[in-house]
Amino acid sequence: MKLLRTELRTGFHNKLFDMSARELPNRDTVFTHNHIICELSVKSLSIGFQISGKIRATLEYNCVRCLCPCPLDLILPINLLLTQHKNGVEKQDIIHFSETQDQINLTDSIADLISLAEPMNPVCDDNCRGLCPNCGNNINQTSCECIVDTDDNPWDELKKLKLK
Numbered sequence: 001m002k003l004l005r006t007e008l009r010t011g012f013h014n015k016l017f018d019m020s021a022r023e024l025p026n027r028d029t030v031f032t033h034n035h036i037i038c039e040l041s042v043k044s045l046s047i048g049f050q051i052s053g054k055i056r057a058t059l060e061y062n063c064v065r066c067l068c069p070c071p072l073d074l075i076l077p078i079n080l081l082l083t084q085h086k087n088g089v090e091k092q093d094i095i096h097f098s099e100t101q102d103q104i105n106l107t108d109s110i111a112d113l114i115s116l117a118e119p120m121n122p123v124c125d126d127n128c129r130g131l132c133p134n135c136g137n138n139i140n141q142t143s144c145e146c147i148v149d150t151d152d153n154p155w156d157e158l159k160k161l162k163l164k
Contacts (some may be wrong), residue, residue, distance in 0.1 A: 001038065001110065002103040008049045008082070013041045021057070024111040029118065032058040032071045036110065040078070048083030048097075051106070057114060061122035065130035066138045070122060076113050080106070 001019045017038040021031040040053035055076045063070050081094045082104055097104050129139040134146035 001106045003042075003051075003106060005102050005104065008042050008104070009044065011042050011044060014039055014053070015041070019107075019110075023107055024114070025108060027111055027115045029111075029114060030060045032060045036114075038078070038110070045081075047085050048081060051078065051080040051082060053078050055110060055113060059114070059118070061119065063124040063128055064121045065123055065128040066140055067131065068124050068138065068140075070124035072119070072122065074114065074117055076117050078110070078113060080109055 001017055001023065017040060019036050019038065021029075021034050021036055024036075037056040038053060039056075040051055043050040043052070055074070055078050057074050057076075059072045059074060060069050061072060062068065079093065082097060083094060084097060084099060086096060093109065095104060095106070095109060125140075131137065132139055132144045132146050133148060135144050137144045
């Protein structure tokens, strides 16, 4: 998503931008819908522009327990400083641009924010029972008659240790 410098100078508040997920760099993120909605506001500062707002997207992951697809609706805050200055800027997400740039590209920053919001262990439901370790059936959908052998547990040897 590119913002025109003239658009930044005039400013806007809660403006909606609808961008295609295909515009983002490939980060192995699967989008349920092909669009990402950004609601942005811009504020002019002495050192550049402050962009703030929200990013909305629906991602799809596979549950780590049952391997079923599970959608995840994300609403992420975005807060960027667009500046020409290289020094003297506080710790913040910064996009540097030159005096001659007519457009400022936010695509990489948006892709970074979405990637950082991805869950490490996505689950379809907190009560997901996962897959049967013997037959592989999804226990959430069907029951199985498998008997889990608890006698052959390699961790049982740890129970014999005597701690002081």
